[in-house]
Amino acid sequence: MSVQMQLRRIIISEIQDEQVIMLKEVEGERIFPMMIGIFEASSIDRRVKHMVSPRPLTHDLIASTIEKLGGELRDILINEIRDQTYFAVIRIALDGEIVEVDCRPSDGIALAVASGVPIYVAEGVLEEVCGND
Amino acid sequence: MSVQMQLRRIIISEIQDEQVIMLKEVEGERIFPMMIGIFEASSIDRRVKHMVSPRPLTHDLIASTIEKLGGELRDILINEIRDQTYFAVIRIALDGEIVEVDCRPSDGIALAVASGVPIYVAEGVLEEVCGND
Numbered sequence: 001m002s003v004q005m006q007l008r009r010i011i012i013s014e015i016q017d018e019q020v021i022m023l024k025e026v027e028g029e030r031i032f033p034m035m036i037g038i039f040e041a042s043s044i045d046r047r048v049k050h051m052v053s054p055r056p057l058t059h060d061l062i063a064s065t066i067e068k069l070g071g072e073l074r075d076i077l078i079n080e081i082r083d084q085t086y087f088a089v090i091r092i093a094l095d096g097e098i099v100e101v102d103c104r105p106s107d108g109i110a111l112a113v114a115s116g117v118p119i120y121v122a123e124g125v126l127e128e129v130c131g132n133d
Numbered sequence: 134m135s136v137q138m139q140l141r142r143i144i145i146s147e148i149q150d151e152q153v154i155m156l157k158e159v160e161g162e163r164i165f166p167m168m169i170g171i172f173e174a175s176s177i178d179r180r181v182k183h184m185v186s187p188r189p190l191t192h193d194l195i196a197s198t199i200e201k202l203g204g205e206l207r208d209i210l211i212n213e214i215r216d217q218t219y220f221a222v223i224r225i226a227l228d229g230e231i232v233e234v235d236c237r238p239s240d241g242i243a244l245a246v247a248s249g250v251p252i253y254v255a256e257g258v259l260e261e262v263c264g265n266d
Contacts (some may be wrong), residue, residue: 039172039191055220055237058172058191062198068234069202069227087188092202099201103194 002077002120005032007113010045012038021109023119030130032121034086040106047113059107059114066092074098075118076108081125135210135253138165140246143178145171154242156252163263165211165254167219173239180246192240192247199225207231208251209241214258 005023008031012019019041023032043059056064066073071092080087088108089100103111112119138156141164145152152174156165176192189197199206204225213220221241222233236244245252 054218056235056240057237058195058240061223061234061236061240062191062195065195065198065223065225065234066202068232069199069204069225071202085187090194090198092198094202101194101198101201102189104188104190107189107191107194 001123002079003028003030003123003126005119005121007044007048007109007119010041010048012041012045021106023109023121025126030126032126032129034105036106036109040104040110043110044106044113047110057114059110062107062111063115070094071099073111073115073117075120076103076105076112077120077122078105078108078125079122081128086125134256135212136161136163136256136259138252138254140177140181140242140252143174143181145174145178154239156242156254158259163259165259165262167238169239169242173237173243176243177239177246180243190247192243195240195244196248203227204232206244206248206250208253209236209238209245211238211241211252211254211258213255214261219258 004026006026008024009022018035021034021036071094074091074093076090078086078088086105088103088105090103090108092099137159139159141157142155151168154167154169204227207224207226209223211219211221219238221236221238223236223241225232
């Protein structure tokens with residue numbers, strides 16, 4: 001089972017390499033914090049602030065590549081935590097099937113925010129990080 | 134017409150935002166310099182140095198997305214310069230046709246280096262920047 005999350009907060013610190021992003025349950029109160037790199041944090045932040053770029057940024061390129069190849073981005077799922085590292089997949093509908101592509105959660109979230117698709121976290125991962133609902 | 138280039142040099146400066154990448158003609162002597170962001174420069178540099186990452190980095194994600202959707206990345210082409218800004222496309226074979234996806238040259242080069250496909254620059258762009266062969 002997976003739980004839909006929304007982007008709650010991005011904390012960008014110019015004096016640290018790792019930035020903090022917080023996801024919150026859409027239908028609940030659990031907060032899921034994640035450390036991500038400055039590039040991904042900036043990419044998400046630009047998007048949230050509706051800043052536009054004259055040329056497609058990296059996560060726009062992923063979105064347009066999916067579209068040009070006939071796929072439809074459905075959502076992203078943070079599906080595993082192993083040795084304190086999160087893993088995720090992007091899920092794409094293609095010819096009536098769902099294709100999953102492994103990614104880092106930060107890329108997945110940046111892509112989801114760029115494309116306006118939902119972000120999910122597997123219930124097991126959420127419990128491990130935040131406890132039970 | 135387009136001219137095949139190879140990555141000649143990456144100059145990373147920690148005190149400047151913009152980094153320099155130099156492409157050189159495979160069958161000629163013209164050098165094509167480009168300013169790119171630190172993220173793309175680092176991504177290319179990591180790749181050239183064969184540094185491995187436990188999780189797919191952003192340009193690996195583009196490569197695996199193309200593959201999972203049944204496409205085959207062929208090459209990248211820097212095809213235009215407008216107001217001192219370069220534009221590029223990635224070219225993907227899909228079902229016997231070539232699909233082009235707009236990108237920034239830095240993303241295109243990072244993807245080409247990650248995937249081991251050729252980099253081309255349109256002859257017109259090369260002439261504008263470097264003069265005639």
